[in-house]
Amino acid sequence: MFSKFKPTWMFNNIYAITPEFLKANKITTILTDLDNTLIPWDTKKSTHQLKNWLTVMHNNGIQVIVISNNSFNRVNSAIASLNVPFISRALKPLNFGIKRAIKxxxxxxxxxxxxGDQLxxxxxASNNSGVxxxxxxxxxxxDAWNTKPNRMIEHAIWKQLYKKYPDLKWR
Ligand SMILES: [Mg+2]
Structure with missing residues (x-):
């Protein structure tokens, strides 16, 4: 059952994800979480670093779409200046948001x-969607109040994941 929580790869942050890595793995589209992945959960401000990363992806033909469980208003106001399409209220870990983006x-x-930043x-959600x-x-x-209980459960899941997949490593 813990294989459902296993990420394909683990990176320290989004900036470690490069077009070269994506192309080598035949990836053309990044679906990404918003809160604590692109932008801290408690701010609406994006950084120059984030804008630059999005520009590099765009210039390399990599599409970026935000898939967030947060509300339309939160997502819309946080990424308004970034010109990135998004799906809000995505109901992760269910597969609806990812399936909708694919369609x-x-x-x-x-x-x-x-x-994303949460197992x-x-x-x-990615494993439930086959991506x-x-x-x-x-x-x-x-974390936001509604993420805190998830983090406690995550802690227990990590122990099992590391036991089952000793080669899981941060890049
Ligand atoms: Mg998040």
Missing amino acids: NYNLNPNQVIMV MTDIL KSILVKPLVAS
């Missing part, structure tokens, strides 16, 4: 990757 944007699931939502995944470390150590 709406006519994507090949084999060429899609889901990026229990982002990574479980590859990258787990990143959360941008800030704190």
